[in-house]
Amino acid sequence: MGLLSFIKEAGEKLFGGSSAQAATPTPDAEQAAAAAIKTYIESQNLGLTNLAVTYAAANGVVTLSGDAPSQEASEKASLAAGNVANVTQVDNKLAAPAAEPAQYHDVVKGDTLSAISKKYYGDANKYNAIFEANKPMLTHPDKIYPGQKLRIPKL
Structure with a gap:
């Protein structure tokens, strides 16, 4: 699928302040972060098999490998990993x-799913x-936040 960029400060707080913010990341901290991200992705029940996750703290890059049952599941896995602080x-x-x-779509302050729907589909009522x-x-449709990246499916 390739490389997607995310905002570092936005997202789920999976691995806490001290290990995530360490000035000199240790292999143990990176492995713990990768394990937390993998657990989070698996909790989404996307049907992935043989999932492997690595995390490089120095540049904030997560690498996913394994098998996805569909393009949609693969994209959702990227979003689950990327929408992590x-x-x-x-x-x-x-x-x-x-x-x-x-x-x-990268969510900005003031965005709503209705506004995003209007932008991409020309109809605010297609937010669902x-x-x-x-x-x-x-x-919940009202629980989006600035910095989050969302999939915009083709209709």
């Missing part, structure tokens, strides 16, 4: 059936398509 990029090397990739495309990372 201190992650700046995700290198998605998951094998998935070929399909047209979705667009992405964006909400569904980002489940289970999104639990």
